[in-house]
Amino acid sequence: MIDNTLFIKKSNSEIILVQIYVDGIIFGATQDSLCEEFVAAMKGEFEISMMRELSFFLRLQVKQTKDGIFLCQSKYCKEILKKFEMESGKEANTHMPSSCYMDADVAGKGVDQTKYRGLIGSLLYLTTSRPNIMFVVCLCARYQANRKESHFKAAKRILKYLKGTTNVGLWYPSHSPIHLIGYSDSDFAGCKLDRKNTSGTCHLLVSSLISWHSKKQAFVALSTAEAEYIAAGSCCAQIL
Structure with a gap:
């Protein structure tokens, strides 16, 4: 609730998403009329210039096709x-x-x-x-x-x-069954300085990677099972 950058509006079964970063705005909706309504409201308050379909934002390249989106x-x-x-x-x-x-x-x-x-x-x-x-x-x-x-x-x-892998990125397909899957893993005493483990997690929604992290654990685990439980706990928290 502090320094919001993502705004969501629902109208019946339709939805519009607005993402703001400094003076840049990305928005999209399930219905064109919601986009037109948003643009009209913004032009009534601010001086804005409409660009085009999102293809480049904050050094992130976006390629949209009928089959999905590639970042x-x-x-x-x-x-x-x-x-x-x-x-x-x-x-x-x-x-x-x-x-x-x-x-x-x-x-x-x-x-x-x-x-x-x-x-x-x-x-x-x-x-x-x-x-x-x-x-x-x-x-x-x-x-x-x-x-x-x-x-x-x-x-x-x-x-x-x-x-050798400059063109590697993330692929988000358009049509896939909706399900959420999380994976977690950890090493055991991987850091040679303090013998702490590193947790790794990733989450996929509709076969699309939406969240991931690699982070050193705060405590020294006494067994591989404990290290895995810590990683699984952070994975479940992110899923929730």
């Missing part, structure tokens, strides 16, 4: 590669090696704080449409205060993976 950030992804001079670098098949066990690397050589934090911030924004890189990006983000070359190397490995 991606391929243009933004290429901007990141250019910014960090990885356009001509080698590609990687995965975003992190299976043998990667990142720690504080106390004896390692430090790297530039501004450059490392800039890279992590850019990658975090990319997780809007790329949940598959969220775990490793959040893992690298833990070492922003005391970043080393090994951490920067791991972050650049993500860029190598992105170079």
Whole structure:
């Protein structure tokens, strides 16, 4: 109820959704008359300029077809590669090696704080449409205060993976049976510093990914079962 950005209006069996971000507005309805009514009301109060069917918003590309909607950030992804001079670098098949066990690397050589934090911030924004890189990006983000070359190397490995997968995104089909499914998982004592686990959850509505997160657990679990229960608890809370 604080700082609302999403507004919903129902009229009989029809519905209109209005999403506001600063001075940008996205709206859509199940009936054209609701959109026309909303536009008329806005023009009566503010100076607004109507764009066109949503295709680009906050660096998020939107492609709408009769079969569904595809969201991606391929243009933004290429901007990141250019910014960090990885356009001509080698590609990687995965975003992190299976043998990667990142720690504080106390004896390692430090790297530039501004450059490392800039890279992590850019990658975090990319997780809007790329949940598959969220775990490793959040893992690298833990070492922003005391970043080393090994951490920067791991972050650049993500860029190598992105170079070969710039067009990957999220697909939302138009016609599917409505059902809600949640998945949860966790590692056990995955963090080498404090032995805490990391919970991972994702939720699908109508076969479409709508929510996900990768987060270190607040407590040290004494067993794998306890770690899984903590992850399952956060998953159920999100579903509710």
